[in-house]
Amino acid sequence: MLHGALSVFRFELRRTVTWSRVAIWLILVAFPIFIVSVMKYCERYFDPTLAEGPSIREVPTIRGNDGRLTQVTINHNGRVRVYEQVEVPDSNGRLTKKKVLRPTDPGTETNGQSRQPGDETPPDNPEIAAAIETADGEGAFSGEPNGSATADETSSYQEPRYPPWLWGGVLFGLIPEVITLFGLLLWITPLVHAELEGKTWVFLASRPRGRVSVLVGKYLTGVTWTLLAGLVSTTVCILIARPDDALRFWWAIMALVAFSCVSYGSMYSLFGVLFRRRAMVIAVAYTLIFEFLVSFIPAVINQLTVQYRLRNLLVTWLDWRDLMPPEAMILLGNEPAWLQMLVLCGVTVVLLVAAGVAIQRKEYVTASDV
Amino acid sequence: MIELRNVTKLYGTVIGVNDISASLAPGAYGLVGPNGSGKTTLLSLITGQLRPTMGSIRVFGEPPWNRDALLRTIGLCPAVDVLFSNVSALDWVRYLVELHGFGRREARRRAEQALDQVGMSAHMKRMIGTYSLGMRQRTKLAQAFAHDPELLILDEPFNGLDPIGRFQMTSVLRAWIRAGRSLILASHILHEVEAISPSFLLIRGGRLLASGPAEEVHTMVDTKTEAPVSEVVSAIRIRCSDPRLLARKLVESGLIESISFVDNRQVVLLATCQPNVVFERLPHWLDELNIRVDEMQSPDESLENLFSSLMRMHRGEVS
């Protein structure tokens, strides 16, 4: 069977190199690159307060006792940060409004002071206490900025950067999810329908182990094409985004692409075998409802999805658990990475075996038979 | 070789084949029937593509469904057209031979040999999308026997072939039979099948109406009355330079049942029970009499006559 599967793999790999397929492959590769490029361009306008993650307290912008516009954020870990809005000259010399993180003054502990969620006692730092007390509830920055930046502020000013978890979330959503799923949708779901439509099924099914060879061979072909697309996309996107610890990012995303390819590929193979004409629609419906809706239900049911496993691996491999709010843990889980990988491999094997059994037992009637 | 016992195949409420029983020893058989009679369904059952709804089927002693060892001994040339437009014949046949378990080099050698046998050596590296219908038919035949099967199953192999192509394919199949291999050839054209296989299976409406050697089929006798049920007559139209001279020669040969002149006496219309013999001898006569043929047609009504007779007999009507 392996020999037959490899024959099918080699044949399909060569046969599928047509202009139209290469064009579709390039579109899939280019899509995340385009998104990341636009995001990189917009990074200079990024509001750094968003990088603090979801705030547990709605502390709006206030004008402090010294008259400076300030925004205080307190995230779910209790970390306090104070931002100020100043005008900073850009590369063309024009003054643009920017939010800067107020540097920590020795002895004042302006930033980094920790407060627990729900803590209503006034903070020790008088500036923060004053800032919180004089909150006027206006929300975002209002009014004029606090004049031009000082020389120290200008020299120490750094362009805002997206936090690592933002890049990670975007790359995870675009490459192991969107690109992988669409690639597999195109190359794997019609594995039987394409042969029936092209009237070549009978040639393959009349060969010893022809059916299973077609299944495994086309599965390998689809996974290969999609993996290649993921590899190129990930590499170029990381080069554009330049996140911190880029190499670790690359390894993590590529590993997720690989696991996503093999596990979703096996799932779509089963759909392709069972629902020969409607496999693509069934696969889309399953993905939308189960993988993208059910996986976000904060209950045990989300552990039945591949999405849950992949999210867990992402957070584990990039050490983001501490960044996640407690209420998100039910969506991510606490299982170790090796268990998630084992489950994904197990799911792949089980679904492929099921598809193999189904393709051997099913009768595929062509129009010429009736 | 093949054992069919009350085999029935239903597609929902549509009957594919209906209670067919037959026992076929190794040899060559023609499966003859009009379009929609169940030939393709029967062949699909024999090759293990479909499972019978009722009854049983055995090929070389085993049920063919999911039998990989059996599939190695069968070569199938289906009626469907090959639609791989961006693959060469060599690549395609080699790929299919590899699926039988042969290594890459051996598969390539066999593919080249098979394509050479069907006269495709010069074109085997071109894309299939550039082939004519006849070339695609020959490519299909090549993939059917490239792996050296014991039983060759052909479904409408002469579709789309010109007379030269038909002649060539007939020669290949005759050589196959002479080598002692088995063959089942399905067609709706009686004389094509007759030129290759000595035995027929006549199928219509999913029922097996008759089976046996060709000479028995041609002159079927009602077992009750011992009267001929039907004589299968083929009609041939020939437009030539000297119709009268040709007609005299045909009458003298004793092979024709009737002869007439049509189309302002430019066309000879003859009826014969031995069309193959007529076709065999016709070139010699034309050469001997120096007659030029402008047009020749053979509207085959013999099969329709044959089946009409059989249906009348099966319905209990005495001819």
Added chain:
Amino acid sequence: MPIHDVGYRRWQGKLESAWVRWAVIAGAGIRLVWKNHWARRMLFFSWLPAAGLGVVFFVYEQALERSVIPNTMHHPPALTPQPPTPDRPLSGGGVATDDAAAAEPTASGAKVPAWDPDVFLDPNADPLQRLQQLEALKDVAEDARATMREEELMLRAEARRAEREFRRGAVPQLLRGLPHSEAAAEAWLNDPASSRHAVWSLLMMTFFRYPQGTLMVLLVGMIAPSLVSLDFRSRAFLLYFSRPITPFEYIMGKAMVVWCYLAAITTLPALTLYVLGVLLSPEIGVVLETWDLPFRILGASLVLMVPTTALALFFSSMTSESRYAGFAWFAVWGLGWAAYANLEAVSAGKQWSMISLYHMLGRVQAWVFGLSTDINDVTSATALLLAVTVLPFVVLVCRVAAPTQL
């Protein structure tokens, strides 16, 4: 003997108008799709969201009724003046004895001690003194009753206000999760009585955007890819165009197949939902406030059906293999949605909706339902939708008009 003409005769009847020739193609396509079990299942399930939203209509109408019309049945139970007890000295003298056991329950369930002259009047006083004590107690009781009446009125008003405030806040809370809900929430808070049109429009819009929007993508992805591609593959176009059928009639016939099923999952359920909303309202007068909604539903349906059908048939005409057309269809929606979600998260702004067909449709539909009144907001989206309609249609006509070039 005269010889009768039994040869071929031309049919002398009247041919149908050329304007309805496309209906034959449409009818054949509709019947073919109807044979698909999955399509029938999808049609069945497409009506479930209408039933669900009908419940929401009912809940809203009930909340509206309670917020606008004070309902005396829901007032707190009337406070009953508590006569003095032994523990509570009276202002006019006299001490009540500890006589809780003899108390009679009132309508509110509070126990009031029974009137006992020996308890409230000095048993040692003479009758004239007892009469004076009785007169004094009557004056005290009159004063207490007046004070308690004022207290009762004040408490009732407070309770009504609190209840209205609660109910006012509940509806915006429910609506807050829906996009384009600002107008409806504001209308409710300003004057619930005049919020009906905004809220109904919002619910209709939600119906179009979420459940039916998703079903639309799935259903069209199921039926449209093979409409034209199969004809190319099987050379059926030779059968079509060997008859007096123009490419436009062919395209109209194919488009009608998609429109018919799209209407079955969007327009018909939406109109039924409107009727359901009217029937579940407390009075028929709601029709006067919402009479324009059926027309807006038709408008939103048009906005949904025309560009999506043009795009789907365009994909179908570009290939003879239906799976590529299906993939392209799903890719347009999926990639567009993913692009919008990612870019909007880092840089909020309406400009990103231009790269997502789903969100472009949403903006135009919001304007159709009156949830967005800024014409500038919708001009660019409408222009793009027109482009998405016209350009694919032009290519489709070219492909259909010259199928032999495939």
